[in-house]
Amino acid sequence: MNLHPWIQLFTEQIQQTTFWEWAAVILSVAEVLLAKKNNILLxxxxxxxxxxxxYVLLIAGLYAESALNGYYLVMSIYGWYHWVKKRDEPPVKVSWCTRREWVITLLISFAGWAILYVLLKNFTTSNVPLWDSWVSSTAWAGMWLLARRKIENWLLLNLSNLFAIPLLFYKKLPLFGLLTIFLFIIAIAGFYEWWQIWKKDKADREASPLGGDLEGVNQ
Structure with missing residues (x-):
């Protein structure tokens, strides 16, 4: 297999990358590293x-991805508040999804996919409406779980990343594609790290004089 044309194409795409795409990618890398460390500065x-x-995605014609970023903005503000809560209250603990939260997650994923597809197909010039809408709807679900500090957020985000990688390279956004590969790897590590946090909290609760009573309070 001759890789030279692909390397040349990638080099050309990198050379055409704008300052705003570089800035967005650098900040995104910092965000995911902070999320992995369970740091509110994310x-x-x-x-x-x-x-x-x-801004970058609108120019590229990825309308659902752009709308997804608008959703990220809203959920980031919500998540920031949800993590901090009131000063006299304990912070939200890392935990697994309840059955109700799984139902909401699936609704966000599949209902969001259908709605976004219809909108992109009928009201935009998108040439990838099915793929673009799926990437966005699964990421919506993952971001909602991240805001609630649910361990499964990493699974949903990686499902989105898996489909986003080829889509971004197809749309000539190589830095965003490379960022998504990086995010995919970090999400695997993030899942493991949050699992360890949960296990430690569980062990601390079980060792407490109140035992399992604390578990209900922290969920």
Missing amino acids: YPTGIASTLLGI
């Missing part, structure tokens, strides 16, 4: 990267 960093991402 939200202000994410807000900045999201605003730049909306």
Whole structure:
């Protein structure tokens, strides 16, 4: 297989990358590293990267991805508030989804996919409406779970990443494509790290004099 044409194409795409795409990618990398470390600073960093991402994706004609970034903006503000809550309350604990949260997650994924597809197909010039809408709807679900500090957020985000990688290269956004590959790897590590946080919290609760009573309070 001759890789030279592909390398040349990738080099040309990198050379054509704008300052705004570079800035959005750098901030996104910082955001996901902060998320992996369970650090609340992921939200202000994410807000900045999201605003730049909306601009870049609109120019590229990825309308659902751009709308997804608008959703990220709203969910980042919501998540920031949800993590902090009131000063006299404990922070939200890392936990697994309840059955009700799984139902909401699936509704966001599949209902969002259908709605976005209809909108893109009928009201935009998108040439990838089915793919673009699926990437966005699964990421919506993952972001909702991230805001609630649910471990499964990494699974939904990686499902979205898996489909987003070829889509972004197809739309000549190589830095965003490489960023998504990076995010895919980080999400695997993030899932493991959050799982360890949950296991430690569970062990601490079981070792507490109140035992399992604390578990209900923290969920």
